[in-house]
Amino acid sequence: MALLELPDYRDTTVDVSIIYGGRTTVPASYVVKTPIAGHVLLDMPCYSFLIENKRINKKVLFDLGLRKDWKEKLPPPSKQHLYLKPASGYSSMQNMMRHMLTAIELRVLNQIESAKAIMDIEQDVADQLHNASVPLESINAIIWSHHHIDHTGDPSLFPSSTDLVVGPGFKRDTTTFPGYPTNTDALVTDDAFFGRRLVELDFSDAVTIGGFLAIDFFQDGSLYLLKSSGHTHDHISALARTSENHFILLGGDIAHHPGEYRPTEHLPLPIEISPSPLKEDTISISTCPGSIFEAISPANSRGSDAKVTPFYELNAGMNEDLGDAEVALEKMLPFDGSAKVMVIIAHDASLLDVLPFFPNSITEWDIQGYKAKGAWSFLKDFVGAIDRSADGST
Structure with missing residues (x-):
């Protein structure tokens, strides 16, 4: 097993808070390959992360979750492919999901609705920052892990002084730039770019961390942006140093459920x-x-x-390039196995009862033991399969 080499400490760390940016609920068969019996629905909270470098007085947001006006602001309906009904059989669902990732945004909306999925957002990231007396003017940059609606939020709510940072290839792909309605x-939507600097990352002079090409965002070793394409062409992740020897890896959509990367040899x-992820008569059991x-x-x-x-394999229908997505996931595994790194993907519902949310901080995750508490909590999604095994059903 190769040893994970993490960047040297350069006397600077960042503080990290996790913001609940809404949620989606979709059939598990649309997201993971061959769901385990009883795992019917996938609850997918949409996380945003406030990252603060106090030494240089800089704040950035990694992802924005959902926007409150998503129904009104998505591109207008296309007559083709409206209200598609999910067909029976894995391959049909897979093909449908592939279409969802490549068609205009409202086609995604129509298919989400026809799949009886839920999209729920009451307070967006801007609302929560305002309520916590964090001025939007203090946010130096919004970093999109990628361009999907459950990550992009509404940058137009932020002042023009807030940069928008995107992954490589963003400006060259017609599905991402220019925005709608300039580009049908x-x-x-192109209001995300109005009046602000759009920064597309260039990894040509990047360093390498754990196999990922990496950009030292603050140029002090406290926050690295990692090239992790596969889910989309512009997908990036982040590695935030929270103490001299500890990090949080923000995986975005490298995976959509922890069962896609746990367990492993790492x-x-x-x-x-x-x-224990099990409960008995609603009472938690200490171990199992x-x-x-x-x-x-x-x-x-x-x-x-x-x-x-891992319990699950990546679903081809969830990724623009399955091969690249599998490579990115493979690179993430040693980070997940390291006691020095806590991995948090954008939609890990199992952490909702483990982590404190904004305005609280998760910076001291290692001291608080959040990784140990949360690493296997996703197994509660599979309790239905255990019940079936116990009574002999399939």
Whole structure:
């Protein structure tokens, strides 16, 4: 197993807060490949992250979650492909999802609605910053992990002094730039760019961290932006140094469920899982044997070791380039297995009961033990499969 080499400490860290930016709920079969029995719906909160470098007095937001006016502001309807009904069978769902990622934004909306999905946002990121007396003028940049609507929010609410930072290839792709209505094929609205500096990252002179090309954003070793294309052409992630020897990796949509990257040889399924993801008569159980979940892992049918093989594989329909997406995910695994790094993907619902949310901070995640508390909490999604195993049903 290769040793993960993390950047040297240069006397500067950042503070990180996680902001709840709305949620979507979709059929699990649209997101993960071959859902485990009983895992029918996927609850997907949309996280935004406030990152502050106090030494240089800079604040940035990594992703913005949903915008409140998403129904009104998405591009107008296209007559073609309206109200598609999800067909039975995995391949049909997969093809439908691929279309969702490549068509104009309202086609996505129509398919979300026809799939009986939920999109819910009461207070957007700008509202929450205002309520916490954080002036929007103090936000130096918004960094989009990629251009999908559950990450882009509404940059037009922020002043022109706030830069918008995007991944490589953003300006060269007609699905991302210029925005709608200037460009009728765009997945983003052009009011995101009005009056502000649009910065497209250039990784040609980047360093390498754990196999990822990386840009030292503040030029002091406190925040790195990582090239992690695959889910989309412009997808990026972030590595934030929260102490001399600890980091948070913000994975964006490298994965959509922790079961796509756990367990592995870097982070094997424990013999005893504590805290237990199981409940008995609504009362939490302190520990449970890992063998319960090992027995229901799809890895068994693939002839793999369930202790070190993720429960799920990436869904081709969720990624523009499945090969690149798999490479990016593979690079993330050593970070996830390191005691020095906490990985947080953009839609990990299992962390809702583990992490404190803005205006509180997650900077001291290592001291508070958040990684240990949250690493296996996603297994509660598979309790239905355990019940089926127990009563002999399939």
